[in-house]
Amino acid sequence: MSALLDGLRADLAALSDQALRRQRRSNALPCAPRAMVDGREMLAFCSNDYLGLAGEPRLAEALAAGAARWGCGSGASHLVSGHYAVHDELEAGLAAFVGCERALYFSTGYMANSGIVPALVGRGDAIFADRLNHASLVDGMLLARADMYRYPHADLAALTRQLEASTAKRKLIVTDAVFSMDGDVAPLAELLALAERFDAWLMVDDAHGFGVLGPAGRGAVAEAGLSSWRIIYVGTLGKAAGVSGAFAAGQADVIEWLLQKARTYIFTTGAPPALAEALLASLGLIAEGDDRRRHLAGLVACLATELKLTRWQRMPSRTPIQPIRIGGNAEALAVARALWDEGIWVPAIRPPTVPAGSARLRVSLTAAHREEDVLLLARTLNRLEHTILG
Template sequence: MPVSKAWHERLISARDTRQCAQQWRTRRIRQPAPLDFASNDYLGLAQDSRVQAAQAEGARRLGAGAGASHLVNGHLAIHEALEEALAAWTGRERALLFSTGYMANLGILQALADTHTAIFHDRLNHASLLDGSALSGARSRRYHHNDIDDLSRLMARSISTHKLVVSDGVFSMDGDIADIAALVRVSQQHDAWLMIDDAHGLGVTGVNGSGCVGTRWGSTQVPILVGTLGKALGTAGAFVAGDALLIDHLTQFARSYVYTTAQPPGIAAATLEALTIVQREPEHRERLERHIGYFREEAMRLNLPLGNSLTPIQPLLLGSESRLLRWAERLHLAGIDVGAIRPPTVPRGESRLRITLSALHSRSDINQLLEILDACHEEVS
């Protein structure tokens, strides 16, 4: 039977539209040579020999895969130990592992929300949070970025029986940080729960790297705390932390948890080792903080179009797709890997280089990056 012509035409039209807008994404095979300013491996733990050895030993002892879902027979002692360690790190009663951060956000929102729920999103929230809300069938409203007054106005108008405020902790494209104290306050004023996805904060900010929320805000103030393991911890997967009632509910009703194979045990072992390093060796975080300060100071001296971020995510706001692509190509030819972020990931007119700093970088690495950025600013703006 011939393939439907209508389907081919639909795909061709979508491709041509995105290519004409200079928004077509391509994959490049990562090479070891270029300077990497695109990775979210903020503390360099993906390259740490201790973390790598823990992963290899975990796989050797327990197998390359878990073999089944957590609720069949894939939940191993190493998973239980990791969940307990993550709960203790974040000051929560319990934690629950997910295979990815995207699956965590889909599963949490699908399990908690329904048509009687109103979800209030920061306008710059990650796509997985927006998709989780859509999957739940809840009514979603998006408040202006970090605008607590706008959020409060929207919540005051809502007649839903259940309200949920959802925000990134560190915003993944801008690098700025949510006002957790204000979100706690307004959520409590409107009898709402608060969910913080601290994917880019955990390991980097807070006491012992415990993130934007950390142990300062407990389960009564931030009932739902989400974190990923593939960024500062350098491994893969995600978790949600909260009280026992929440975790029991998600274990039963979060479809992206129930119906998927458990995390490979080697990954869990590596994450436990990475978590130990984060808590015992603050020098990695301190080195990263020095890099952030130095990069920002020099970028401002060069009048680069720097965003307002004190985290490892340092956006250079270039505006148009064509300007962004010229800068990105110049960096690529110089052997420097930087994220080139365009719509629809960011709003139209807000294309940017997303520079991410790591504790693994040297001052020389940062100077090389700054030199090329300065040349781009002078020559190809």
């Protein structure tokens, strides 16, 4: 056998030995707290469907109506012939919803982040990024070929020193709004103040805040009361919005530049217009979703109150992302397996997704969960902490 394949198999074995090998599970039911895996019903705390819209019948009906009207595919890239009137309607609706002049719809959040960064900066420029930013932002930084400076998580003093020392012509500060593995919220007002002081762009990836935070779910930037032409706002449409895709919103000329230069927008087939119909319906449900958000906040408070952990740690988070820090990879997997054995599905997150020594359970709460679901999870974790040895 080839040394190439032998080496790959050895690397796979090493992942298994380090408790780092991922396992994919197939759910036989629509996205909801009740899942069916291998014929077994599970209570799932895995998805980013924060408002419980992924399985919402009204979105399914809008998608079906969109497919009946527009067909299944777009046929080409947006800049050739794959852009439709309903895409225009969606982009206008997204821009108005988040209070920006214009928006651009991308097929995925990964494509948005990895395309926007190199469209804004390049060789000789500088990017300043929180060390816990999502991988899609990191990949966008690498594609940009600009000088990269990663500051310790939420460390404004370190970021200030990096900005003061920079002589780059163009500067870009990049941050998650809600950090996907910690659940905390970036200091956006302070970051904007630094962007203004050092004449920099501020790119905010609000994948986990859009639909959940802020008035009517308009996101973390709206919650902070910020508005600036410097802000490039990125929202994800496959999490709280319950459908698929992402968008960038901001000042009209900035969005026009992204349309002209973001390679992940230019060189890919346009998203099916039927999805835009579903997303327009989703925007309406998000705007009217205060009851869902109140219920979700109540579940977050319930989990925080009912968890009585001493060795493991619920990390501080006011968002639906509720991480439980375990520590070692093997122990985190053991806890996830023990929960699975009791019919509770919670993913174990390990390096390189999180720093070494901080393996954790990532509990995701949604408005579709019930209080009794959260109570069951909390009581089970309280019990397991005393039966699983580190």
